[in-house]
Amino acid sequence: MAAQLCASSKVKMDIIGNNTISKALKDAVTYYVRASDAVCATRLMSVYNVMHTNLLLITPDYLTAAQLATFLTKITSFRTMKGSTTLVNTNMPVLTAQLKTDLKQTSADILVLKMLLKKYKTTNLVFFNGLMAACKMPAVTILHTPVYITVIDESSTSIPPAVLSDVQGTLTKSKQLPVTNIAGIMVYYNVQGGKTTGTFAKPGFITKIVEMPIVSGKTNTFTVALTPGIMTAEQEEAVKATIAKVIADEKAATASKKKIRKDAKATAALVTVIIPEVIVPKTTENGAI
16 A cells, blocks of 8 residues: 555655655665564654655645544554564565474475375365365565665754765665665665674765674674765765775685685595504413404
8 A cells, every 4th residue: 555655655755856756766676575573664654754744745635534544443453463574575585494494394294284185086076186285385485684775864963863864875785775765774685794894975975884794694784974064075085095904905815715625624634543553462271462
């Protein structure tokens, strides 16, 4: 419903040339996916607030107060739902030990169920085919080590601080190039574990470089604050030099680890464990050797 209402409202904003609100609604259509229930509910309220605040501009032809009232009721209902994260995440859970255990158990249960169904293949084929279809495991796309970064305005005096949209982000351990949405959030869907260095830039603010420890197999969240200001040419060059050094150091560290592993394997292959022969002395009946 959020997507439908945002899309309809965006059409009206485009017609009257209000690009700021139109862009906010466009970004709001999908940005609340892949998050916890509490975060999803908060972001859905942000969508509601944008439309509610601008209801008079959008006009009844594209959005009505009644539709917004229904939307608010659905958001309230969503807050009390259980298991709604899986639905909102479009079937992309984070890979955890518990998920592996659950999937393994489900697969085992399906095998047992299929064994029990065999007798119905001849007695009730329709029933058999229906249950066999229900036993097919859906494809599960695993969201491994996602990283959520919220960017705020360091000069903001409001509580909570004002967030910044359209901030460009890069991580040394990811090829993604996301930007923050109207909620000030950018998402990396699969980041290698360990230390990574992020660079965050937006016109009118000083570019910031942050080192981030990424925990593999977990959802990682960070908050970055940008300071208003104009970047000088010297600052731009300093940022480039710093990132180049970080990347070079990461490559050197990776190469070093590979060499250590390779050397260890080579050493293990050369080592032969020799068990010395144990000679047991012979004795006579009276105990003499």
